[in-house]
Amino acid sequence: MSHSVRLQDLKGKLIVSCQALPGEALYGSDTMSKMAIAAQKGGAAAIRANSPDDIRAVCRAVDIPVIGLWKQSYPDSDVYITPTYADVEQVAKAGASIVALDATLRHRPRGESLSEIVLRARERLSCMLMADVSTVEEGIYAHKLGFDIISSTLSGYTPYSAQSAEPDFALVSELARQVPIPVFAEGRIRTEEQTVRLLQHGAYAIVIGGAITRPELITRHFVEAINSVAL
Numbered sequence: 001m002s003h004s005v006r007l008q009d010l011k012g013k014l015i016v017s018c019q020a021l022p023g024e025a026l027y028g029s030d031t032m033s034k035m036a037i038a039a040q041k042g043g044a045a046a047i048r049a050n051s052p053d054d055i056r057a058v059c060r061a062v063d064i065p066v067i068g069l070w071k072q073s074y075p076d077s078d079v080y081i082t083p084t085y086a087d088v089e090q091v092a093k094a095g096a097s098i099v100a101l102d103a104t105l106r107h108r109p110r111g112e113s114l115s116e117i118v119l120r121a122r123e124r125l126s127c128m129l130m131a132d133v134s135t136v137e138e139g140i141y142a143h144k145l146g147f148d149i150i151s152s153t154l155s156g157y158t159p160y161s162a163q164s165a166e167p168d169f170a171l172v173s174e175l176a177r178q179v180p181i182p183v184f185a186e187g188r189i190r191t192e193e194q195t196v197r198l199l200q201h202g203a204y205a206i207v208i209g210g211a212i213t214r215p216e217l218i219t220r221h222f223v224e225a226i227n228s229v230a231l
């Protein structure tokens with residue numbers, strides 16, 4: 001079931017991304033649902049989840065809205081977050097009240113364009129659309145196309161965007177200044193201090209994945225810290 005969402009309910013709130021890919025220890029819809037329940041208990045206002053199976057399971061497990069995406073790879077494109085219209089439709093039908101998709105200007109699979117996908121989604125689906133971008137230019141274009149939300153998700157993951165181990169504070173603040181729709185901060189947020197700073201930079205909501213739901217990553221960060229100390 002899709003839980004309806006009003007954007008103002010997400011304002012100033014935390015969204016937890018519960019994702020594990022094949023090969024990761026926590027991979028599987030059952031585990032992701034439990035992660036989502038834990039996140040809801042901790043106060044998350046929404047969950048971000050990957051794949052129709054996980055989205056269906058998470059929607060059953062929690063009663064907060066689900067932002068859905070589907071990581072898919074196609075041979076003719078580098079775009080992998082909900083790349084095609086068919087993927088958008090599957091994510092929406094699985095119960096996501098917001099569908100997140102790559103909104104970079106890169107070539108998409110099957111020769112589809114971002115504007116066609118948005119147009120078709122508006123005609124046929126009732127979900128909101130979240131633009132995962134990597135630059136200010138992409139965010140401005142996404143706003144022109146009629147997206148409901150912009151997220152800094154892909155900063156550092158396209159070859160031409162800023163590369164940093166930190167969240168992209170500059171992108172979030174520039175987007176918040178230049179586009180009149182909610183800008184979510186997402187990507188490499190690891191600390192409470194960064195979270196507060198991003199809100200002060202104009203982030204409408206904060207999306208955190210790995211620092212909450214990827215124990216391998218969390219463990220590795222501690223191990224690296226320990227290894228950096230010469231004993």
Ligand SMILES: CC(=O)N[C@H](C=O)[C@@H](O)[C@H](O)[C@H](O)COP(=O)(O)O
Pocket residue numbers: 017019069081153154157186187188189207208209210211
């Ligand atoms: C770049 C990409 O594919 N990002 C994905 C988008 O859904 C996820 O792998 C991230 O976990 C999510 O964006 C949250 O970010 P972080 O895990 O850094 O808090």
